Amino acid sequence: MSMTKKQFINEIFPNDDTKTLHDVVTWFVEQNSGSFTYDLAKNMLKSSPSGSLIEWDI
Amino acid sequence: MSVSNITATEAKSVLTTTGGSTIRGRAAASNGSSVSGGSTHLLCGYFYLTSFGGIYANYRSFMNFDLSSLSGTVTAVSITLKRANSANFPDLYFLASEAGISADTSDYLDGIVGASSYPYTSDATLFKDDACVMNDGGSAGDTVTFNLNAAAITHANNVIGTGTPFQTVIVNTYDYNDTYDANESSFSNAFAHQGVEFESTNTDTQGAPILNVTVAAQGLGKLTLDGVKIQIVSGKFLID
Numbered sequence: 001m002s003m004t005k006k007q008f009i010n011e012i013f014p015n016d017d018t019k020t021l022h023d024v025v026t027w028f029v030e031q032n033s034g035s036f037t038y039d040l041a042k043n044m045l046k047s048s049p050s051g052s053l054i055e056w057d058i
Numbered sequence: 059m060s061v062s063n064i065t066a067t068e069a070k071s072v073l074t075t076t077g078g079s080t081i082r083g084r085a086a087a088s089n090g091s092s093v094s095g096g097s098t099h100l101l102c103g104y105f106y107l108t109s110f111g112g113i114y115a116n117y118r119s120f121m122n123f124d125l126s127s128l129s130g131t132v133t134a135v136s137i138t139l140k141r142a143n144s145a146n147f148p149d150l151y152f153l154a155s156e157a158g159i160s161a162d163t164s165d166y167l168d169g170i171v172g173a174s175s176y177p178y179t180s181d182a183t184l185f186k187d188d189a190c191v192m193n194d195g196g197s198a199g200d201t202v203t204f205n206l207n208a209a210a211i212t213h214a215n216n217v218i219g220t221g222t223p224f225q226t227v228i229v230n231t232y233d234y235n236d237t238y239d240a241n242e243s244s245f246s247n248a249f250a251h252q253g254v255e256f257e258s259t260n261t262d263t264q265g266a267p268i269l270n271v272t273v274a275a276q277g278l279g280k281l282t283l284d285g286v287k288i289q290i291v292s293g294k295f296l297i298d
Contacts, residue, residue, distance in 0.1 A: 011109050031249045035073070035101060040092045044075045049111025 003053040011050070021045075022058050059275050062128055063138075066267040067223060068159060069121035069259045070094055071101045072166050081106055081114035081245075082238035086176035090118075090166035098260050099142040100267070102150055102228050103253015104238075106245045116233055117251070119258075120161040120169055122223035123269040125214065130273035132214040135206045137226070140265040142255040144197035148230040150190040150254070152206060154183035154213060155225040170227055177236035185210040185226050192254045203270070214271060224269060 005021065012027055013019040028041040036044070042058065045051045071094040077087030081104060094101060094117075105115035137152070157169030167173050172181040185206045196202060210226070217224050230253065232238045246252060257265030287298040 008110070028249065032105075032251060035071075035094055035098050035105075035251055037092065037095070040075065043091075044113050044115075045110060047076065048113050049079075051110055 003050050005054045008050055008054050020058075021056060025058070059133070060130075060273050062271045062273065064123045064125060064128075064224075064269045064271060066121045066259055066269070067124050068161065069100055069119065069256075069267045070161050071098065071117045071119045071258070072161050072163060072169070073101070073105075073115045073117045074163075074166055075105075075113070075115045079112065080239065081116065081232075081242055082236070084114050084116040085233045085236070085238055087116075088167050090163035091115075093161055093163060094258070095260065098258065099255035100139075100228070100258040101251045101253070101255055102230055103145065103148055103251055103255075104230065104232065104245075105251050106242065106247065107249055108247050109249075115251075116238075117230075118166060118169075118233070119228040119256075120155055120157040120165060120225070121227070121259075121267050122155070122157070122159060122225040123267075125218045125224050125269075125271065126221055128271060128273060129219045130276050132211055132218055132271055133274050134270075134272035135210045135214050135224075136203050136270045137206060138201050138203045138268040138270060139256040140267075141196050141198055141200045141202065142257050142261070142265075145252070145254040146193035146195075148192070148232060148253050150192065150228050150230055151234045152185040152190070152204065152210070153227050153229060153234075154185055154209065155227040157225060157227065159223060170229075179235060182234075183209050185213070189231055218271075218273075224271075 025042045072090035074087040075091045077083045100119040101117040107113040154171035157165035187207050259266045289296045
């Protein structure tokens with residue numbers, strides 16, 4: 001199985017080429033009103049089965 | 059008999075987002091990943107998201123109460139929580155805790171009295187004999203009060219008047235009974251915490267959990283009158 005960064009971002013922002021991994025993490029944090037810090041959310045996404053297949057540049 | 063209403067010194071959730079590849083794996087982790095901060099409520103459910111190949115989290119909510127200003131024999135203990143949402147699941151359990159004043163990620167398992175590995179069902183001490191069923195129709199702002207059991211009363215008597223706080227932790231039924239595997243197929247997929255939430259010490263000190271401590275009436279005890287004059291004058295009992 002392989003996945004591109006674009007496919008990963010598309011899980012949250014389909015068909016929006018302006019979005020980045022940072023936007024995905026920020027969106028994730030916003031959905032959880034303080035339950036997840038930015039770093040925790042990033043690590044959750046990064047260590048997910050899909051997130052572990054892509055290169056993280058943030 | 060008197061009742062003192064003690065607001066929590068701290069009430070926060072410890073969550074874990076790592077361990078295994080399932081939500082049961084999160085429950086079985088030894089340490090938490092984070093302590094909820096900011097304006098976070100007490101989160102008493104779970105995080106279940108199948109996107110990205112699966113992202114899961116389990117939450118345990120630790121709280122402690124300072125009984126150092128009280129004295130006497132505790133005869134009853136109840137806890138009042140203020141709802142922060144209208145979720146009617148999952149069922150909850152109150153357990154004895156030893157997390158300390160400020161909950162830490164290392165308290166995730168070790169903060170439960172008796173727990174050394176997962177599942178801890180038979181090792182933990184219940185502070186309420188049965189589960190708290192949350193389908194009471196309540197919504198945000200409503201309060202719910204749970205009467206705690208004899209073990210909680212014993213704990214209160216052990217710490218009353220001391221610097222050691224009364225401590226308890228809320229865990230959900232899937233965590234406590236090790237039934238995540240058996241039930242996760244019925245869970246909704248969501249990008250946020252799912253389940254009942256209460257006000258914490260993060261959100262509003264007026265809405266934080268309250269421990270209601272009932273103390274037996276205390277008699278005057280032995281009274282020594284030394285060098286005083288006792289008179290009965292016009293039907294009145296006087297001590298000079």
